[in-house]
Amino acid sequence: MSPAQPIDELLAAASRPLENARAMPPSVYTSTDFLQRELEAIFSKEWVCVGRASSLPNVGDYMTYDLAGQPVVVLRDKDQQIRAFSNVCLHRMSTIVEGSGNKRVLVCPYHAWTYGLDGQLRGAPFMTETTGFCKESYRLPQIRCEEWLGWIYITLDESRPSVAQELREVEEMIAQYEVQNYVECFRETHVWDTNWKVLAENFMESYHLPVCHAATVGGHSKLEEMDCPPGLRNFNYHWITKEASLAIGNAHPDNTRLEGRWRKTTALLTLYPSHLITLTPGYFWYLSLHPKGTGQVAMVFGGGLSPEFMGDTRAEEYVSSLKTLLDEVNLEDRGCTEKVFRGLNADAAQPGHLSYLERPIYDFMQYIAERTAGFERSFALAAE
Incomplete structure (x- = not known):
């Protein structure tokens, strides 16, 4: 064909x-x-639907979704807001979390790089001797995320009109x-x-x-x-x-x-x-x-x-x-x-x-x- x-x-x-x-x-x-x-x-x-906002009632609740090759984690942050981030570690690019659940922090299962619910890198073991490494410069890329009539939508298009x-x-x-x-x-x-x-x-x-x-x-x-x-x-x-x-x-x-x-x-x-x-x-x-x-x-x-x-x-x-x-x-x-x-x-x-x-x-x-x-x-x- x-x-x-x-x-x-x-x-x-x-x-x-x-x-x-x-x-x-x-x-x-x-x-x-x-x-x-x-x-x-x-x-x-x-815009693609990933579920209902009510399925993430508590701080740290999360769900994952793969959108057009991009692994995404959707979570409720410490300010009670629903946010979405790339679910790919910024070190060696492993996916970080799977399925759904509740986490106080997001810990990569490969080398334990740890991210807060705001996507900011909080910890990276054995990196203190690496010249040029700055923990503050690492933050998971944010994915556009909006709620509509109780549903959660995500998109990879930064310029798309709102849901x-x-x-x-x-x-x-x-x-x-x-x-x-x-x-x-x-x-x-x-x-x-x-x-x-x-x-x-x-x-x-x-x-x-x-x-x-x-x-x-x-x-x-x-x-x-x-x-x-x-x-x-x-x-x-x-x-x-x-x-x-x-x-x-x-x-x-x-x-x-x-x-x-x-x-x-x-x-x-x-x-x-x-x-x-x-x-x-x-x-x-x-x-x-x-x-x-x-x-x-x-x-x-x-x-x-x-x-x-x-x-x-x-x-x-x-x-x-x-x-x-x-x-x-x-x-x-x-x-x-x-x-x-x-x-x-x-x-x-x-x-x-x-x-x-x-x-x-x-x-x-x-x-x-x-x-x-x-x-x-x-x-x-x-x-x-």
Whole structure:
């Protein structure tokens, strides 16, 4: 495969009108050259979600994330501020901390160079006789880090507009939920054997629910009632209004914020490039994706309840039932998305026409084409 093939095929697919749209070509999922373009043009430039701020409640709490080849540590400092730094020691360039936890200081596991929660080097054993060494001149590079509606975002782009500016439209759209007050009850990390775009596309369309999720949520999904509006510049979305399969899917009786149909409406949001949110009146769950090669995707998976359900005497039961359901749904999604990636690698693989219920995939394809190939998107329909 030539390096130009995925670009040429993607531009051709993105240029098709919606009513005759097809899925993205296999080459954009399987080409290592195209993946490198995605890392350079998307993941090293965009805001990427790493989790909820509530998962770092105490001074010294931290989590790690690898963003476009840059290991990052996100932590709560002594001033109770959430900050992000390069997670690479300034001595021999080992990564410093792994996973998540709590640290009073960050100690490199290689030679015990020690950094404070402000990134400043505090200690370096056996360096006093090294001419020119000055401990005060060593500070971990800071990574841009912002909070938005309770989520933490990081970016490697120093000039990128703020998260709040880029997501202003979606914030206005979901303001009535007040998701910033929802409480995260679990956060996990996983790796699946599929391409990151396959998993993202799986999230942003509900067309597959009755089939892939027949044993769980599929039976509660009425496809004819789903609304898939045109996407906007930084996100796409669709709505589902229904009686929920879980009590926590509709508004709690104590919820006075939501009225009318909003008490039964779920928002499914894809915040580009890879923050995927299901937001209901009573609970939320989300994924944040990052490629690990063409055939693997690293995933942050988290979720929790609205404040009314968290204050309910049955809160523990509600959390348990939500987590049990989502684990089953994820198992189903993993099977479906890994099958898709295996199929994409077949010589006979060809993209078929998209359903109108897959409108978000069409918008996502044009976003990918814009970022990687210079495609010009139009938002005339979204403005009407």
